[in-house]
Amino acid sequence: MTSYQIKCPGCGAVNRIPADKEGVAGTCGNCRAKLPPLYSTPRELHDADFDAFVAAYPGPVLAEFWAPW
Numbered sequence: 001m002t003s004y005q006i007k008c009p010g011c012g013a014v015n016r017i018p019a020d021k022e023g024v025a026g027t028c029g030n031c032r033a034k035l036p037p038l039y040s041t042p043r044e045l046h047d048a049d050f051d052a053f054v055a056a057y058p059g060p061v062l063a064e065f066w067a068p069w
Contacts, residue, residue, distance in 0.1 A: 006035055009058075 002019040010033035036058045
């Protein structure tokens with residue numbers, strides 16, 4: 001099973017996150033601090049949900065914009 005590693009912003013411990021938990025916020029196994037949700041694949045956002053997603057996400061967000069014209 002594929003997994004990813006996230007460093008806890010509170011204590012610096014490395015936490016292994018299973019790929020099937022993508023988008024779910026977890027807790028650090030060491031200090032029990034809340035971990036940000038992990039997104040390993042691009043998410044398609046629209047006008048209605050973009051601002052809310054960026055405002056609520058605790059980490060950096062990389063955005064790519066395009067238009068069909």
